[in-house]
Amino acid sequence: MSEPTEASVRAEARAWLEANWNPDLGLIEWRNKLIDSGWGVPSWPKDWYGRELPLPLELVVEEEMKRIGAVGVAKTGIRRLAAATLLAHGSDMQKEKFLRRSLTGEDTWCQLFSEPGSGSDLAGAMTRAEFKGNRWVINGQKVWTTSAHHADWGLLLARTNWDVPKHQGLSYFILDIHQPGVEVHPLRQMNGHASFNQVFFTDAEVPPEHLVADVGKGWAVATTTLMHERRGADGVGRWGMASDRKGRIYDEERAEIATVMEPYKWYPQRAGRVDLIVERAKATGRNTDPVVRQEIAKLLTLSKTAEWTALRARAAQMQGRPQGPEGSLGKLVSSHVARAAARVHTLITGADAMLAGEDSPMNGVIAEILISVPAGSIAGGTDEIQRNIISERVLHMPKEPRTDNDRPFRDVPKNIVT
Amino acid sequence: MQFSFTSEQEEFRSVLRRFLEEKSPATAVRRLMETEAGWDREGWREINQQLGLTGVHIPETFGGQGFGFVELGIVLEEMGRALLCAPYFASTVLAATAIMNAGTDGQKLALLPPIATGDTIATLAFTEPNGRWDAEGVETSATPGNGKFRLDGVKSFVLDGHTADLIVVLARRPGSRGDEGLSFFTVRGDAAGLSRRALNVIDPTRKQARLEFRSVEAELLGEEGGGAKPFARTMMQAAACLANEMVGGADRLRQSALDYANLRVQFGRTIASFQSMKHKQADMLVDVELAKSAAYQAAAAATEDDADLPALASLAKACASEAYMQTAIHTIQIHGGIGFTWDNDTHLWFKRAKSSEVFLGDPTWHREKMMQAWGV
Numbered sequence: 001m002s003e004p005t006e007a008s009v010r011a012e013a014r015a016w017l018e019a020n021w022n023p024d025l026g027l028i029e030w031r032n033k034l035i036d037s038g039w040g041v042p043s044w045p046k047d048w049y050g051r052e053l054p055l056p057l058e059l060v061v062e063e064e065m066k067r068i069g070a071v072g073v074a075k076t077g078i079r080r081l082a083a084a085t086l087l088a089h090g091s092d093m094q095k096e097k098f099l100r101r102s103l104t105g106e107d108t109w110c111q112l113f114s115e116p117g118s119g120s121d122l123a124g125a126m127t128r129a130e131f132k133g134n135r136w137v138i139n140g141q142k143v144w145t146t147s148a149h150h151a152d153w154g155l156l157l158a159r160t161n162w163d164v165p166k167h168q169g170l171s172y173f174i175l176d177i178h179q180p181g182v183e184v185h186p187l188r189q190m191n192g193h194a195s196f197n198q199v200f201f202t203d204a205e206v207p208p209e210h211l212v213a214d215v216g217k218g219w220a221v222a223t224t225t226l227m228h229e230r231r232g233a234d235g236v237g238r239w240g241m242a243s244d245r246k247g248r249i250y251d252e253e254r255a256e257i258a259t260v261m262e263p264y265k266w267y268p269q270r271a272g273r274v275d276l277i278v279e280r281a282k283a284t285g286r287n288t289d290p291v292v293r294q295e296i297a298k299l300l301t302l303s304k305t306a307e308w309t310a311l312r313a314r315a316a317q318m319q320g321r322p323q324g325p326e327g328s329l330g331k332l333v334s335s336h337v338a339r340a341a342a343r344v345h346t347l348i349t350g351a352d353a354m355l356a357g358e359d360s361p362m363n364g365v366i367a368e369i370l371i372s373v374p375a376g377s378i379a380g381g382t383d384e385i386q387r388n389i390i391s392e393r394v395l396h397m398p399k400e401p402r403t404d405n406d407r408p409f410r411d412v413p414k415n416i417v418t
Numbered sequence: 419m420q421f422s423f424t425s426e427q428e429e430f431r432s433v434l435r436r437f438l439e440e441k442s443p444a445t446a447v448r449r450l451m452e453t454e455a456g457w458d459r460e461g462w463r464e465i466n467q468q469l470g471l472t473g474v475h476i477p478e479t480f481g482g483q484g485f486g487f488v489e490l491g492i493v494l495e496e497m498g499r500a501l502l503c504a505p506y507f508a509s510t511v512l513a514a515t516a517i518m519n520a521g522t523d524g525q526k527l528a529l530l531p532p533i534a535t536g537d538t539i540a541t542l543a544f545t546e547p548n549g550r551w552d553a554e555g556v557e558t559s560a561t562p563g564n565g566k567f568r569l570d571g572v573k574s575f576v577l578d579g580h581t582a583d584l585i586v587v588l589a590r591r592p593g594s595r596g597d598e599g600l601s602f603f604t605v606r607g608d609a610a611g612l613s614r615r616a617l618n619v620i621d622p623t624r625k626q627a628r629l630e631f632r633s634v635e636a637e638l639l640g641e642e643g644g645g646a647k648p649f650a651r652t653m654m655q656a657a658a659c660l661a662n663e664m665v666g667g668a669d670r671l672r673q674s675a676l677d678y679a680n681l682r683v684q685f686g687r688t689i690a691s692f693q694s695m696k697h698k699q700a701d702m703l704v705d706v707e708l709a710k711s712a713a714y715q716a717a718a719a720a721t722e723d724d725a726d727l728p729a730l731a732s733l734a735k736a737c738a739s740e741a742y743m744q745t746a747i748h749t750i751q752i753h754g755g756i757g758f759t760w761d762n763d764t765h766l767w768f769k770r771a772k773s774s775e776v777f778l779g780d781p782t783w784h785r786e787k788m789m790q791a792w793g794v
Contacts, residue, residue: 297785308711315422391696398691
């Protein structure tokens with residue numbers, strides 16, 4: 001068989017889609033068909049619904065899907081991370097049970113990693129998993145869990161051994177959220193929204209076949225999940241976009257996306273809404289003040305160069321070149337942009353920047369920017385952790401001296417969690 | 419718009435980098451910066467004969483290599499990295515570009531080939547002692563008579579103006595103002611009535627001169643009174659070019675600070691192991707990479723003659739100026755006391771950063787231009 005080329009993949013995908021795409025099918029029915037054809041996740045292994053195509057060719061398939069208006073497999077939210085993680089580390093039984101239903105969108109997921117006592121230091125998780133009788137028993141607390149209130153399953157990182165160094169005592173589980181030992185409480189943020197949850201485990205149970213990889217290998221599995229999460233963060237916007245086409249299948253997809261995206265509705269404000277700056281400056285007349293003009297210009301420069309830097313990274317990736325330093329900066333730069341935008345919005349808005357809700361310009365949007373921006377430099381890796389990552393992995397500077405990974409986790413100083 | 423270099427361009431860059439590392443080590447920079455000219459003919463001939471750099475963006479019809487501003491940007495980035503002491507920015511970037519923008523085909527055919535081979539060193543005299551970078555600042559007058567023009571006035575901040583063989587001069591019809599009545603002229607470096615004096619400059623690796631014109635006979639370049647447009651265009655292209663040169667210098671400084679932090683030991687550990695140093699280095703990388711994106715974008719816009727060039731060139735000039743200067747400040751700080759000594763090389767780049775920050779307009783001025791170009 002000859003190597004697939006862009007032309008051959010495009011022709012084959014197009015032919016299949018033209019013969020099979022039908023917007024009158026139900027969402028799940030269509031996705032099952034798509035998964036069986038191998039065009040749903042063409043870069044995946046042939047044994048698991050894929051065609052083993054290289055990444056750039058997967059984008060060719062996406063283009064063909066878009067051209068004909070076909071709905072793809074479920075990619076939104078944590079299910080994307082769950083599928084990628086299980087594909088890499090799951091047992092055949094787990095793949096069999098979860099991959100297809102995650103791709104069809106029947107199963108939804110949440111990520112149970114962060115804890116009140118371990119934010120930046122995820123490997124310091126203290127949620128406890130003990131094997132009792134014929135099952136794992138879970139006790140502890142997770143936090144910052146997006147979508148836990150409508151998830152079916154959780155990707156759980158828990159401690160199974162306290163007598164070895166921290167990274168070696170973690171295991172990774174698939175946890176059924178719908179059980180009595182699991183309680184989900186919304187967590188209210190400083191901007192008034194409650195996009196995240198606290199999840200409490202009191203003797204929650206996990207059957208042994210839902211342990212992912214071996215006992216004590218949880219950190220490696222979690223790293224895979226996080227890697228996919230960061231990769232997603234770099235390409236924001238690609239997966240949250242619903243089609244505006246009419247028809248049953250589009251309605252179903254729109255509903256799915258709306259549910260998943262609901263917690264993220266303030267995220268544009270978190271990023272600073274640079275898009276509003278010029279129109280607001282003109283509307284308020286502040287664009288005539290030379291000081292304000294300078295501040296706007298600095299912000300636009302930062303925002304544009306951030307965008308171009310991301311495009312440089314993507315272009316290098318598409319050419320199959322090793323990623324340069326420009327690929328690791330996006331997260332840190334986006335917090336700079338957001339902070340600068342909040343400052344300039346304040347400058348433009350003047351006294352009205354003290355107002356909230358209906359009294360605030362644009363029916364509260366400006367106020368929401370001002371009180372949402374602080375999240376960006378914390379969520380998904382703080383600016384400080386990003387700088388450590390850039391200096392250690394990109395610039396190869398010495399790693400932080402540590403006092404926590406050469407001794408049993410039991411002996412490592414910890415937060416007092418009440 | 420192009421967001422990545424082709425493999426040919428990457429190859430060109432790496433050849434150039436090796437070449438300049440060999441031809442322009444810090445010892446060579448220090449030797450040349452102490453001379454009055456600031457460069458030497460022999461070294462100049464070498465860079466031109468071996469790589470044909472002086473004609474890189476000049477069309478083949480006029481004796482050049484026929485590449486665009488992206489390739490010119492690569493050359494400048496590498497020259498900025500090596501802090502090459504040569505009249506390249508004066509001759510190839512400023513003068514040749516002005517001739518390409520303003521001259522008639524006949525004039526281009528006569529003037530460009532010797533610049534492209536490097537046999538003629540040219541420069542562009544546009545700014546005056548008032549230090550303005552726009553057409554409004556031009557006071558030097560060009561009085562017509564007998565089919566020729568006579569120039570009277572003073573030009574300042576003229577790159578390599580005291581050594582150039584050919585000077586392209588921006589002057590105006592007597593009594594005209596603003597964009598009206600501007601024309602380009604050419605004058606030989608040894609013309610009667612022209613007195614040239616090397617200025618005492620902060621950056622000795624790039625010499626500047628003050629030129630006094632007393633009834634100097636000059637040849638008109640292009641259309642009489644039609645100089646404003648080609649001048650504006652030349653300034654945008656030059657700003658894009660300088661931005662690329664600056665990011666090369668900034669990247670070099672960033673790397674030198676990193677190398678030093680990895681060597682320097684205090685309190686029993688390399689200073690690179692302190693988080694304050696690591697975070698500073700991460701911030702420096704961000705500054706430099708964002709500025710590179712701006713510079714590359716401006717070079718691509720200049721190549722494609724994009725309608726957004728006025729804004730992008732100003733954006734890149736402002737962004738690269740600040741990144742270069744900030745990187746230079748951090749680099750001295752990371753070196754500590756030794757960074758403030760003459761023997762340490764950091765100040766050579768620091769001074770180029772300071773000079774380039776102001777040359778062709780400072781960041782504040784360019785940000786305002788960018789805002790106007792975007793109609794804000």
